[in-house]
Amino acid sequence: MLVAKLNDQFINAFDACQGKNYCCPACGEHLVLKQGQSKIAHFAHQVNSGCVLREGESYEHLLGKQQIFEWARKKGWQAELEVYIPQLEQRADVLLRIGGQRIVIEFQCSPLSLTALQKRTFGYQSIGIKCYWFLGSPYKRKLNQRQTQKFVQIVNRQYTIIFWDIKAKIFRLVKLAIKEKPLSLKGVTRDYRILHRLSLLQEINPCVKKFTGGLPVICHQKIWGIQVTNHPEIYWRCLVVKRLNEIPLFTSFSLNSWLYLLKEVGLTEWVKFPCLPSSRIINDYLKVFTKQLLKSGIIMMDGQTIILIRHPSYHRSLMNQYQEIQRLIQ
Ligand SMILES: [Zn+2]
Incomplete structure (x- = not known):
């Protein structure tokens, strides 16, 4: 840790010198000041300490926190380094106060479970x-899909992953968007491979096998960016198509009841996004999907009302489907 208490004052390890009685802000135990040419100055608990803050931190983590703190101060924000919040038994890496809003920045360098993150x-x-x-x-x-799901956040209204670069001392933003993926034969082949594999998992849904025919093209019109279902997307699309085929034509839905229908279909497990407002990203995904259905003439929209006007049709043969996909790609 970088900040300790000395006679009721907080002191940064950079400004500390040996031989004083530094204490942990959380547990009050005596801390050891560690300094050296090859490492960043920091405080450490005694080896046998039971404090919640006792874990060691990497060089990058210690340095990054200090840099983020200095960066925030240069921006003119009121910033504090390593603030212990007793009611949460948590220590914030950097706490900012901007226009009455308290903001915490956590600098994460080690693996973190979804439960701990939440x-x-x-x-x-x-x-x-x-x-x-x-x-x-x-x-x-x-950064795989699972990590993306964990750390995707909203910055300037866009889905973003934030990196802190300790060499350049700046943050870097990686923007992500939910948008249509162009239809491709390669994608279609991959879908059938996935469904073939899933058909071994009949206990999940005995209907899976039935899907592996000439699927309606809407099943293969995927989305780029962030994966939102725990199942492969093709599986969810197959379930939606099956559900739509059970609904009488000209049934109408309010936007909310429509989104509810899509969300609840089959056994869909939606991914949890701990750093986003609840279900925002899933609704965005479902809206793109709805646009795809509109374009393919399966539904129509009348103001805020959605009307089912055509059932998604299975193709008589794979060749038949192949021809339609070829036509759409061109
Ligand atoms: Zn402690």
Whole structure:
């Protein structure tokens, strides 16, 4: 840790010198000041400490926190480094006060479970603090879908992953969008491969096998960006098509009841996004999907009302489907 207490004052390890009685702001235990040419000055608990803040931190984490704190101060914001919040038993890496709003920046360099991430984020929210996650270099190399889902946040109204670069001392934003993916034969082949694999999982849904015929093209019109279902997208689309085929033509829906229908279809498990307002991203995804249905003439919209005007049709054969896809790609 970078900040300790000395005679009821907070002191940064950079300004500290040996031989004084530094204490932990959380547990009050004596802390050891660690300094050296090869490491960043910091405080550490005694080896056998039971404090919630006792875990060691990496060089990058210590340095990054200090840099983010200095960056925020240069911006003219009121910033505090390592603020212990007793009611949450959590320590915020950097706490900012901007125009009456309290904002926490967490600099994450090590793996963090979804449960721990949720606990921290919801904890801050519960006492009116906004929280942003900045990611360190270990994440840069391997940000997979699961990590994206964990750390995607909204910055300037856009889905964003935030990185802090300790070499350049700046943050970098990676923007993500939910948009239509162009239809491709390669994608279609991949879909059938996935469905073939899923047909082994008949306990999930005995209907899966039935799907692997000449599927309506809407099943293959995927979306780029962030994965929102825990199942493969093709599986969810197959379930929606099956459901739409059971609904009488000219049934109408309000926008909310329509979104509800799409969300509840089959056994869909939606991904949890701990750093986003609840279900916002799923609604965005469903709206893009709805546009695809509109374009393909399956539904029509009358103001805020959605009307089912055509059932998605299965093709008589794969060849038949192939021809339609070819026509759409050109
Ligand atoms: Zn402690």
